[in-house]
Amino acid sequence: MDNAATTRPYDDVLETYMNVNKMYYANTSSIHQAGREAAKLLEASRRQILDLMGLGGYDCIFTSGATESNNIAIQSVLRHKKPFGRTVLLSELEHPSVINVAEAMKDEGFNVRYIRTLPDGTVDMAHLGELLDDDVVFVTVMAVNNIVGTIQPIREMVRMLKAYPKVHFHVDATQAVGKIRMDYRGVDSLSISAHKFHGVKGIGALIAREAEPLSAIAYGGGHERNIRSGTVNLPGAVSMARALRISDETLDAAEKRVYAYNRKVKEAVSGLHAVQVQPGGVPHIMNLSFTGAKGEVVVNALGTHDIFVSTTSACASKLKKLNETLLAIGCTQPVIEGSIRISFSSQTEEAEVDRLITALHAVHTEIGDVLK
Incomplete structure (x- = not known):
């Protein structure tokens, strides 16, 4: 029950990964026949990913995952845009691989400003409009929040930003791709990770409308349009395309089924004392609080029932601070901590969901004396 952190690869994806490792192990940059065959397979995977996402006119740069993609997009585009402005706008809901990079760019003379969050967990579009001015060169908002699952108004933002042509609009689509259908046309760049939609770990992509503002942040042999050096992970790229295709083909049925799971869990906990469900959006992510307890205690207690969940994003779960997303939507400290x-x-x-519900009730009884 921690699939926002990572998912189990499809069996077909693992088979594809192994077959490519066996049959197309040549370096895609090699000029001999085996290298050319590997490069041809790489380009076919690149095209398939773009076609599946409805972004046929875009470019796809393979990376190790969304964290690296976010770093490349933010660092390289800001350095490219520096002569034209110094202000960066981002939501309060972003993943650490966006927030921490943007904050680090202050050392290079950039101003970072945060778009307010509405109580339902979406960005305040009116406040975004107030923040936009001639000094803004970069706006970044995630498609789906990784803590509560709210869906952000990406299409509305694309329309608003048309009036600001020098603004680069970046979207971290890690929790959306392969799980819900969204229209990314008009976005300047977006990041994805294969392991979030049943691909293997260690492969992702930065998808860009134009590669021209992008440049390397780590230097080497000039692979991937001279934007991301290092021997390309061909088995990962091919299997990521396979994972995305399977996810796309099964998405509608899966989304309907997971919506039913989400409703079932919410109904099951609705009568439990001191349990609060946070606003959400997508069916595959839900955040709830055992108010008065500590989230770590609840996670460990569920673990004794062989149910595995998390407190926040896996990338930040060991940090001893209140979660920014839950603060932004107005949750109190006891709610956040629990x-x-x-x-x-x-x-x-469904049998796993039933086990989850049984465990939630059992843990509620076990720790009932601390719940407020």
Whole structure:
């Protein structure tokens, strides 16, 4: 029940990964026949990913995952845009691989300003409009929040930003791709990670409308349009395309099934004392709090029932600070401290959901004396 952190690869994806490792192990940059065959397969995977996402006119740069993609997009585009402005706008809901990079760019003379969050967990579009001016060169908002699952108004933002042509609009689509259908046309760049939609770990992509503002942040042999050096992970790229295709083909049925799981869990906890469910959006992520307890205690207690959830994003779960997303939507400290994230996948079965509900009730009874 921690699929927002990572998912189990599809069997077909693992088979593809192994077959490519066996049959196309040549370096895609080599000029001999084996290298050319590997490069041809790489380009076919690149095209397939773009076609599946409805972004046929875009470019796809393979990376190790969304964290690296976010770093490349933010660092390189800001350095490219520096002569034209110094202000960066981002939501309060972003992943650490966006917030921490943007904050680090202050050392290079950039101003970072945060777009307010509405109580339902979406960005305040009116406040975004107030923040936009001639000094803004970069705006970044994630498609789906990784803590509560709210869906951000990406299309509305694309329309608003048309009036500001020098602004680069970046979207971290890590929790959306392969799980819900969204229209990314008009976005300047977006980041994805294969392991979030049943691909293997260590492969992702930065998808860009134009590669021209992008440049390397780590230097080497000039691979991937001279934007991301290092021997390309061909088995990862091919298997990521396979994972995305399977996810796309099964998405509608999976989304309907997971919506039912989400409703079932919410109904099951609705009568439990001191349990609060946070606003959400997508069906595969839900955040709830055992108010008065500590989230870590709840996670560990559920673990004794062989149910595995998280407190915040896995990338930040060991940091001893209140979660920014829950603060932004107005949760009180006891609610934040007692929060856990439950996340389903297309492979989650109803019997597992029933086990989750049984465990939630059992843990509620076990720690009932501390609940407020």
